[in-house]
Amino acid sequence: MTTTLQTATHEKARASSTGFTELLNSFDAATRQGLADDNILLNLYNLCEQLGVQDKLLHLDSDITITTGIDTGTIVPTAGTIGLVLSNNQDQPVTLASVTPNSNHKPLIIDRMQPSALIIGTLDSVNELIAIDDPLEDVVKLSYYLIADNVTLLVSLDKLLFNSMVSHFAEAYPVTIFTTLDQKDKVCKPFKGENVKAIVTSDRNVLEHLEYGNLSYRDILALDDTAILDLQAEIWGEPEPLANSPNKPTPYPIDAFTGLLQHVVKAVAHYTQAPTAIAGQCVLGALAHMGQRFIDAPMGHGHMPTSLILITEGESGSGKSQAMGLTHFKIREYEKQLYADYLIELSSWENDKTSLKGKELADFLESNPKPQNPKTMFKEATIEPILDKFIDGSISNASWTTDEAAQFFNGHTMKGDTAGNALSSLTTLYSDGEVSRLRSQKSAYATPHTDAYNVRMTLLLQGQRVILEPALADPVMNGQGFLARALIACPEDLRGHRVWNDEQRNNDSPYDNPYLIDYWSRCQSLLDPLPASLPNDSTGTPQRIKMQWADNQTRQVFNDFKQAIEDRQAQGQPLEYLKAYASRMAENASRIASLMAFFDGRKAITTDDIKRAFMLVEYSTSERLRYLDATPTGEQNDSEKLSSWLVDKARGKNPPILNKSFVSQNAPNTLRGKKLNSLLDDLESMGHVRLESEGRRRLVCINPKLINE
Numbered sequence: 001m002t003t004t005l006q007t008a009t010h011e012k013a014r015a016s017s018t019g020f021t022e023l024l025n026s027f028d029a030a031t032r033q034g035l036a037d038d039n040i041l042l043n044l045y046n047l048c049e050q051l052g053v054q055d056k057l058l059h060l061d062s063d064i065t066i067t068t069g070i071d072t073g074t075i076v077p078t079a080g081t082i083g084l085v086l087s088n089n090q091d092q093p094v095t096l097a098s099v100t101p102n103s104n105h106k107p108l109i110i111d112r113m114q115p116s117a118l119i120i121g122t123l124d125s126v127n128e129l130i131a132i133d134d135p136l137e138d139v140v141k142l143s144y145y146l147i148a149d150n151v152t153l154l155v156s157l158d159k160l161l162f163n164s165m166v167s168h169f170a171e172a173y174p175v176t177i178f179t180t181l182d183q184k185d186k187v188c189k190p191f192k193g194e195n196v197k198a199i200v201t202s203d204r205n206v207l208e209h210l211e212y213g214n215l216s217y218r219d220i221l222a223l224d225d226t227a228i229l230d231l232q233a234e235i236w237g238e239p240e241p242l243a244n245s246p247n248k249p250t251p252y253p254i255d256a257f258t259g260l261l262q263h264v265v266k267a268v269a270h271y272t273q274a275p276t277a278i279a280g281q282c283v284l285g286a287l288a289h290m291g292q293r294f295i296d297a298p299m300g301h302g303h304m305p306t307s308l309i310l311i312t313e314g315e316s317g318s319g320k321s322q323a324m325g326l327t328h329f330k331i332r333e334y335e336k337q338l339y340a341d342y343l344i345e346l347s348s349w350e351n352d353k354t355s356l357k358g359k360e361l362a363d364f365l366e367s368n369p370k371p372q373n374p375k376t377m378f379k380e381a382t383i384e385p386i387l388d389k390f391i392d393g394s395i396s397n398a399s400w401t402t403d404e405a406a407q408f409f410n411g412h413t414m415k416g417d418t419a420g421n422a423l424s425s426l427t428t429l430y431s432d433g434e435v436s437r438l439r440s441q442k443s444a445y446a447t448p449h450t451d452a453y454n455v456r457m458t459l460l461l462q463g464q465r466v467i468l469e470p471a472l473a474d475p476v477m478n479g480q481g482f483l484a485r486a487l488i489a490c491p492e493d494l495r496g497h498r499v500w501n502d503e504q505r506n507n508d509s510p511y512d513n514p515y516l517i518d519y520w521s522r523c524q525s526l527l528d529p530l531p532a533s534l535p536n537d538s539t540g541t542p543q544r545i546k547m548q549w550a551d552n553q554t555r556q557v558f559n560d561f562k563q564a565i566e567d568r569q570a571q572g573q574p575l576e577y578l579k580a581y582a583s584r585m586a587e588n589a590s591r592i593a594s595l596m597a598f599f600d601g602r603k604a605i606t607t608d609d610i611k612r613a614f615m616l617v618e619y620s621t622s623e624r625l626r627y628l629d630a631t632p633t634g635e636q637n638d639s640e641k642l643s644s645w646l647v648d649k650a651r652g653k654n655p656p657i658l659n660k661s662f663v664s665q666n667a668p669n670t671l672r673g674k675k676l677n678s679l680l681d682d683l684e685s686m687g688h689v690r691l692e693s694e695g696r697r698r699l700v701c702i703n704p705k706l707i708n709e
Contacts, residue, residue, distance in 0.1 A: 020093060020094065020095075021093070023064075024058065024085065024093060024096075027058040027059060027060055027061065027083060028058065028059045028061070029054065029055065029057065029058060029059070030045060030057035030058055030059045030082055030083075031059070032045060032046075034059055035057075035082070035101070037101060037102055038082075038101035038102050040136050040137045040140065041057070041082055041099065041101055041136075043140045044057065044136060044139070044140050045057055047120065047140055047143050047144065047147075048120065050147075051120065051121055051122075051147070053119070053120070053121070055085065056084060056085050056118065056119075056120075057082055057083070057084060057085075058082070058083040058084075058085065058096070059082065059083070060078040060079065060080070060081045060082065060083040060096075060098060061079060061080070062078070062079050063075050063076060063077055063078050063079050064076045064078050064096075064110060066110075066111075076098065076108065076110055077098075077108075078096075078098040078108070078110070080100075081098040081099055081100050081101070081108075082098075082099045082100075082101060083096040083097065083098055083099075084096065084097040084099060084107070084118050084157065085118075086109070086114070086116035086117060086118055086157075087116055087117065087119050087123075088114065088115060088116055088168065089115075089123075089168055089169045089171060089172040089173070090172070091119065091123040094111070094114040094116050095109065095110050095111040095114045095116050096109075096110045096111075097109050097110070097118065097157045098110065099136070099157075106157075106158065107136075107157040107158065109157065109158055109161065112158070112161060115161075115164050115165055115167070115168030115169075116165065116168075117131070117154040117155055117156060117165050117169065118139075118153075118154075118155040118157060119152065119153070119154060119155075120139070120143050120152065120153040120155060121143075121147075121151065121152030121153060122152055123152060123173075124152075125173060126150065127150045127151060127152040128149070128150060128151050128152070128174075128176055129151075129152050129154055129169060129173050129174065129175050129176065130146070130151055130152070130153055130154065130175075130176045130177070130178070131153075131154040131155075131156065131162070131165065131166045131169065131175050131176070131177050132153060132154070132155055132156070132177075132178065133155070133156040133157075133158075133159045133162040134155075134207070136157075138207055139153065139155050141207060141211070142206070142207050142210070145207075145210040145211075145217065146217055149216075149217045149218070151217070154166075154169055154175065163190045163191075166190075166191060166194075166196060167190075167191065167194055170191070170194045170195040170196050171195075173195070174195050174196075174197060174654070175195065175196050175197070176196070176197045176198075176199060177191070177196060177197070177198050177199070178198075178199050178201070178205060178206045179198055179199075179200055179201075179205075180200065180201055180202070180203070180204075180205055181200055181201070181202050181203075181227075184198070184200050184227075184229075188200075188229060188231055188234070191231045192231055192234040192235045193231070193232060193234065193235040194231060194232060195232050195654055195655060196231040196232065197228060197229065197230055197231065198227075198228070198229040198231055199220075199221065199226065199227075199228055200226065200227040200228075200229060201220065201223070201225070201226055202225040202226070206220060230704065230705075232655060232704045233703070233704040233705045236687065236703045236704060236705055237687045238687065238705065239643075239686060239687045239688045239703050239705060239706055240686040240687055240688075242637065242639045242640045242643060242683075242686060242688070249277075249490060249491050249492045249623075249626075250619055250622040250623050250626065252275070252276045252277040252280060252489070252491065252619060253615040253616060253618075253619050254266070254276055254280070255612070255615065256280075256612045256613070256615040256616045256619075257280065257283070257596075257612070258608075258612065259600070260515060260518055260519060260522070261283060261519075261596065261599065263515035264283060264327070264515055264516060264519045265279045265280050265283055266279075267326075267510065267513050267515050267516055268282065268283070268323050268326045268327060268510075268516075269323075271322075271326065271508075271510040271513070272319040272322035272323045272326065273319055273494060273498040273499070274314070274318060274319025274320065274322065274323045274494070275314070275318070275319075275491035275492055275493075275494055276491070277312065277489040277490075277491035277619075278312055278314055278318070278319060278320055278323050278462070278489070278491060279323050279327070280489070280616070281310045281312045281460070281462070281487070281489050282323045282324050282326075282327040282328070282460065283327050284308060284310055284460075284487070284592065284595070284616070285308065285310050285324075285327070285328070285399065285401060285458060285460030286327045286328050286331060286523070287595040287596070287598075287599055288306060288307055288308040288310075288399070288458040288460075288591075288595060289328075289331060289376075289377065289397075289399040289401065289458050289460075290331070290523060290526045290527060291306050291526070291594070291595040291598045291599065292305055292306045292307045292397055292456035292457075292458060293396075293397040293456065293544075294526075294544055294545060294598065295544055295545045295546075295547050295594055295595070295598050296544045296545070296546050296547065296594075297547055297587075297590040297591045297593070297594035298546070298547055298548060298549060298590055298594070298605070299586075299587060299590055303546050303547070304431065304432075304433075304587065304590075304591070305430065305431075305432075305433045305456050305591075306456075306547075306591045306594050306595050306598075307429075307430055307433075307456045307457055307458045307591070308458050308459075308460075308487060308588070308591060308592070308595075309430060309458070309459045309461075309482070309485050309486040309487065310458075310459065310460045310461065310486070310487050310489075311405070311459075311461050311462075311468065311472075311483075311486045311487070311488045311489070312460075312461070312462040312463075312488075312489045312490075312491075313462075313463065313464070313465055313468050313489065313490040313491070314403075314462055314463070314464070314491070314493075315464050315465065315493055315495070316464060317495060318493060318494065318495060319494075320403040320462040321403045324401065324403055324460070324462070326510055326516065328377070328401065329520055329523075330520045330523035330524050330527060331377060331523065331527065332377070334524070334527045334528065335374075335375060335376065335377055338374040338375075339373070339374065339375060341374075342371055342372075342373060342374050345371045346370075346371045349368065349370060349371055352364065352368070353365070372393075372394035372395075373394065374395075375395075376395055376397055376398045376399065377398070377399050377401050378398065378399070378400050378401070378402075379400075379401060379402045379404070379407070380402070380404075380407050381400065381407070382411050383411075383422045383425070383426065384422070384437075386398060386400070386457070387425055387429075387435050387437055388437065390429075390435045390452040390455045390457075391435055391437055391449045391450065391451065391452045392449055393449075393452070395455075396452075396454070396455045396456070397455070397456045397457075398456070398457050398458075399457065399458040399459065399460060400457070400458075400459045400460070400461070401458075401459075401460040402460070402461060402462065403462045403463075404462075404463065405461040405462055405463025405464075405467050405468060405471075406463060406467045408459070408461050409461075409463070409467055409468070409471040410467065419476050420476055420480060423476065423477060423480035423481075423482045424480055425437070426457075426459075426482060427480060427481045427482055427485060429455065429456075429457050430457070430485050431485075433453065433454050433455055433456055434451070434452065434453050434454075434455070435451065435452040435455060436450060436451045436452075437450060437451075454544075465490075468490075471483075472488070472624075478580070481580060483581070483624075484580040484581045484583070484584050485584050485587075485588070486620075487588055487616070487617070487620040488620050488623045488624050489619070489620065489623055490623050490626065522599065526599070545598075545603055547594040547597065547598065547603060547604070547605055548603065548604050548605070549604065549605055550604040550605060550606045550607070553607060554605060554606060554607045554609075554610060557607050557610055557611065558586070558589070558590065558610050561586065561589065561610070561614050562586040565582050565583075565585050565586060568582065569582050569583075574625075574636065575621075577644070578621070578624065578625060581621065581624055582621070585614075585617045585618075585621060586617075588613075588617050588620075589610060589613040589614045589616075589617045590605075590610070590613070591613075592613035592616055592617070593605045593609040593610045593612070593613035596609055596612070596613065597609050638670070638671055638675070638679055639679055639682050639683060639686070641668065641670075641671060642667065642668075642671050642676075642679045642680075642683065643683055643688045643689075643706065645667060645668060645671075646658065646663070646683075646688075646689065646700065646702050647702060647706045647707060649662075649663075649666075650702040650707060651707055655701070655704070656701070656702040656704055656707050657699050657700065657701050657702070658699070658700045658702070659697060659698070659699060659700075660691070660697075660698035660699060660700050661698070663676070663680075663700055664676060680700065687703060688702070688703055688706060689701060689702055689703065690703075
């Protein structure tokens with residue numbers, strides 16, 4: 001029997017799809033018995049049956065004659081072979097591959113003009129589509145390894161047709177390809193600019209990793225030497241920054257401090273030759289560590305803790321440690337003394353307990369609980385043990401104070417699945433002064449205590465950009481609200497401009513400085529106050545002072561600042577994209593003002609206090625915006641606004657292209673009209689967009705690297 005296959009141009013192939021369907025129906029489906037002599041085809045049959053796509057294999061009992069196109073009249077020797085049905089990107093069968101059982105002959109593609117693939121799995125946007133051109137034996141092996149990972153294989157049975165197959169399917173779906181490092185350029189180059197992702201392994205290919213490396217597909221993707229390339233973005237360069245001088249640090253508001261504290265900030269910066277911002281952040285950290293124990297800050301109709309979260313960028317050798325050494329000098333001395341006393345008390349307790357047994361021991365333990373380590377300032381720790389110390393009652397005030405922020409951001413807790421819970425605990429502790437941890441009562445750490453109330457914790461985290469930059473962009477830290485509560489400083493790097501060989505400077509000791517001596521004296525009195533100075537309730541229980549506004553005018557000034565921040569969060573305003581952070585600015589200002597007033601020995605916040613506190617909050621906001629590549633003043637320029645709008649509208653489109661008429665009609669009002677063309681030209685010159693024509697349509701193509709940020 002001679003069967004004809006209608007093929008010609010791509011358009012005619014669609015028109016003759018009914019004829020091809022008739023062709024397929026003229027052949028019987030392959031059976032397991034008919035494949036019993038060929039293990040590869042039998043395994044392929046079993047795989048397709050398992051996936052519910054049994055119609056992929058046919059028994060071709062006759063030759064096929066091509067009746068149209070350049071191969072008209074050609075008789076394809078298909079009798080006695082197995083036909084594999086190849087489909088297009090709409091999952092429509094369009095051609096056949098003839099495979100001779102138990103033969104080394106290459107599969108014979110009936111119509112090589114049709115872009116097609118042997119589709120193993122479901123063709124949809126849910127599954128990852130992986131295109132391969134491996135031999136059938138390897139195809140089956142790979143399928144069984146990947147079947148549980150929501151993967152569909154697009155198999156090219158002729159290596160010469162692989163590129164056209166990938167490009168064809170990439171028009172409708174994202175497509176993944178595999179390659180090794182030595183073949184990367186050759187394999188990836190044809191797909192630059194297309195909706196294709198390349199998984200590049202270093203030595204072994206993916207199948208070898210799966211077979212011999214005892215790894216899963218997800219394990220392979222997570223290997224350090226596996227690269228994942230977005231080839232759609234490859235034809236684009238890196239978009240240039242649009243912000244006005246984003247690398248220029250915001251000037252530190254030294255006038256936010258007054259009196260003794262201003263002299264201290266200046267002195268610390270002088271002796272350490274560190275940026276003023278580092279000195280200022282360290283002073284705030286010390287004030288919060290000491291003050292959170294005694295006072296609460298006013299907010300609305302109630303009060304809140306005065307704890308702070310301070311994050312400071314500083315490279316190694318920039319003076320972070322030295323600045324903290326001076327601002328926390330008395331705190332460390334106080335901690336050392338408490339620890340020494342604790343060791344003596346613990347030794348005495350152990351000695352008293354040693355000679356006791358039975359009821360005497362039980363009575364002793366009941367009336368003499370084991371002394372608790374009084375440490376409240378932590379440098380190297382993990383979050384959970386600190387929270388546990390709050391819950392077991394051994395501490396009620398603490399700070400994580402470190403010049404190695406990696407201890408916090410790169411610690412086990414922040415890199416594991418528990419990061420979200422830990423951050424949630426810290427934000428609750430910051431906002432409400434509460435800790436809650438429920439452990440399994442069967443675990444080694446079981447405890448009936450689950451909650452702590454009225455506790456406080458400050459974080460003073462200083463680190464290098466390589467540590468802070470990924471942390472400040474981390475979606476979990478932003479999403480949990482941790483960073484929204486932080487006061488951030490990214491000062492200039494003074495290394496290369498410091499003076500170390502000046503004799504007068506070297507003879508000037510900070511421990512002789514009158515301002516630092518007065519500051520340390522005040523710190524000592526706050527750390528170890530006289531009993532009569534401690535705030536207590538009528539029963540003698542320690543209480544925190546509820547700081548008050550000095551008068552109605554001060555409260556109104558605070559509310560006016562708060563309203564101004566609210567207005568700047570509206571659409572098109574400087575804080576439009578920083579709402580979570582902006583909503584915490586007033587809270588931080590009240591905390592800072594309370595701490596400054598308390599340091600001065602006052603229980604009321606003045607108008608001057610709150611104005612100066614907002615200077616520090618505004619500085620931190622500018623630094624946060626600068627980390628987001630906004631302008632130092634927090635005001636986005638028009639190019640940034642348009643780029644952000646285009647990225648938002650193109651997100652989810654594949655490829656990310658907008659019709660220019662849509663942009664002209666829907667862009668923000670302030671960016672339309674004659675200004676729009678000029679802005680689009682600017683964005684094109686900065687690598688953010690490309691303007692292209694498609695017939696009468698004008699298109700705005702957005703750099704995919706902006707979409708994927």
